[in-house]
Each structure stands twice: as C-alpha cells, then as structure tokens.
Amino acid sequence: MVLYSGSFAAQDVLCDLRSDTVTKPCAEMRAAMAGAELGDDCYGDDPTVARLEAQLADRMGKDAGVFFPTGCMSNLACLMAQCARGDEVITGRDYHVYADEAGSPSVLGGLSLEPLPVAEDGALEPGDIRAALKPDDQHYAVSRLLSLENTVGGRAIPLPRMQAAAEAGREAGLALHLDGARFFNAITALGCTDTDLAGLADTVSLCLSKGVGAPAGTVLVGPAPVLAKARRARKLLGGGMRQSGVLAAAALWGLEHVVPRMAEDHARAVDLAEALRPLGQVRQATNMVFFTPADAVAAEIGPRLAAQGIRISAGSPEIRLVLHRDVDDAALASAIAAFQSLG
Numbered sequence: 001m002v003l004y005s006g007s008f009a010a011q012d013v014l015c016d017l018r019s020d021t022v023t024k025p026c027a028e029m030r031a032a033m034a035g036a037e038l039g040d041d042c043y044g045d046d047p048t049v050a051r052l053e054a055q056l057a058d059r060m061g062k063d064a065g066v067f068f069p070t071g072c073m074s075n076l077a078c079l080m081a082q083c084a085r086g087d088e089v090i091t092g093r094d095y096h097v098y099a100d101e102a103g104s105p106s107v108l109g110g111l112s113l114e115p116l117p118v119a120e121d122g123a124l125e126p127g128d129i130r131a132a133l134k135p136d137d138q139h140y141a142v143s144r145l146l147s148l149e150n151t152v153g154g155r156a157i158p159l160p161r162m163q164a165a166a167e168a169g170r171e172a173g174l175a176l177h178l179d180g181a182r183f184f185n186a187i188t189a190l191g192c193t194d195t196d197l198a199g200l201a202d203t204v205s206l207c208l209s210k211g212v213g214a215p216a217g218t219v220l221v222g223p224a225p226v227l228a229k230a231r232r233a234r235k236l237l238g239g240g241m242r243q244s245g246v247l248a249a250a251a252l253w254g255l256e257h258v259v260p261r262m263a264e265d266h267a268r269a270v271d272l273a274e275a276l277r278p279l280g281q282v283r284q285a286t287n288m289v290f291f292t293p294a295d296a297v298a299a300e301i302g303p304r305l306a307a308q309g310i311r312i313s314a315g316s317p318e319i320r321l322v323l324h325r326d327v328d329d330a331a332l333a334s335a336i337a338a339f340q341s342l343g
C-alpha cells in the first residue's frame, strides 16, 4: 500500500486516518505496561500474558488462548495446527488470510488455498462452500478447514449469514477458523455477545493492535489440543516472545477501557461519511469510510491533505479512511475541514 505520509514532523499530524493500527499507547496504557508483572513467556511464566490468554479464552467460551506478535502469525499458526501439508483451506478471495498474508499458508504451511467469491455483505455463500469441497480422490488436496472473517472491509457480517457459512463447513466435517482481526468492531456493530460470534468457529484470532489500541499482539483462542499445536507453530515461526507481558498489559487495558467505547469510532465514521458525501461517493461500515473523490477533489489529494496534517492511505479510485481511538472529535473536525477545503 502506498502511504501519503508527507514530510511533516510527528507533532504536525492532526489526524491519521490510514488505519486503526496507527494508534499509540496513551499515558494510562503506558502506565499499565510499565506496571505489568513479567516473566519469560517461553518458560510459561509471564503472569500478564497468561492472564490475557485466559481472559480472552474465557470471554470467547474456548479452552485456551495463545498470545502472538501479529494477526498474520496467529492465522498461519492456527492453519498449521489444524492442517497437514497438502491439505486445503477454503476461504474468501478478499479475506486477509488469502489476499494479504504474503501467501504464507502456502509458502510456509504447505497448504493449498481455495479462494471463494465474497458476497456484497462480506460473507461466503454456503452453496459456494459446498461446491468447493473436494471428493476423496487422489487427484485432489484434502479439504480440511474453512477460514471465515468478520469484519470484512469494515462490514460486520450478520450472524445468520455467518451461521449459514459455518453450517456448510460443519456438515462437510471441516474445522472452522474465524479471523477476527476486528472482532470487537463486529460485535459492537451487530449488538451481539462475544460468544454469539466466537461460538460459530473452533478457533478465533483476535487482534489487539487495531481497534483495541495496543501497540502489538493477537490472541488465538480455541480447543486446548489445537492451541498446544499452535503454540508449537508459534515457536517454529519465530514468534515465541519473552517478557511480552508489557504488550499483554496494554491489550488488557484496551479490552477494559477501549472496547466498551468502540461505538464512538463507528459514530465518528458515520459523521465523516456524511461530511464527505458532497465531495464524492462514500460508503461506511463500522469504523471505516470508503471515499471515491469527485475528479476536482481527487487531484493530489494525499499530499494536499498531508500539508494540512491529515494522513490518509493512497487508494485509487477509492480511499479507505479508518477511525480509531486516536481520532477524537477535534481531530475529526480538522480532517473534515481539510477535506472540505479541497472542493
């Protein structure tokens, strides 16, 4: 992705809409990190990591959790834990695990991926899942796992649509994974409980470095035997960390203080979408706004906004703008004023 970073100093940035991964720990989160009880997690004795893993496993109604440095590694370790080399993972063509993880399931996991079309609402169609299943024949990879995602491009897929896809996978005996990089945005928008969504899958990957606001980290939750294998895969991939309680403490703070306020990010996304509507085409979903500027506005949009302290990602023709906890009302007002000045 090309980023319009501009050449201004950090203190000149008024609003960073590139991604919800850009958040920086606030003073309270830093205090929680500084005060965290630590140990060597590869010896299993970092109490803060253990607390985070147990808390999320419990919240999601699963046996166990494992703390990973990133969402990509969590997804990959999960697939490797449940599939043998040569097995097939069915997933969405636009889903991160297929489209945005550098082909790691194939390159590092030896897995075959079957990407399916993604419906308008972000879901996979049960009929497509059934049609993708391979018969038990030496010519084919063994269909082993269905990897779902929610939210997808900001869209919170309704539970009945998730259930329908999950059922198609279950009927075929597939293991079910949910890439919940923005799980908490999904349940906030759907108004459902953690377990309503997490209960549809065997394993769920929960990113803490996006809307939750922590500097790094993802927890994978699921059945104990699968998580034991995923922990081994984490080591294999070089993701075993030591005093990672400093990161887990940030995540615990975010789960307590940031997640309950996530609806504010969604509300600001609605406000931004409304403000941009006269300037081009706009769609909004949870914390994301997708903006296709009218021709007059589009020219040099990134550098012109950067000059006003507003950071956006490059996109052509559509630009993704992402709300997060570091965009408060004042930052949003600056961004809106900067966009309006382009018209």
Ligand SMILES: Cc1ncc(COP(=O)(O)O)c(C=O)c1O
Residues within 6 Å of the ligand: 069, 070, 071, 072, 073, 075, 096, 097, 149, 179, 181, 182, 207, 209, 218
């Ligand atoms: C849906 C989805 N899954 C997984 C990831 C990977 O997370 P990470 O960047 O921590 O590897 C992302 C990152 O943006 C994502 O959007």
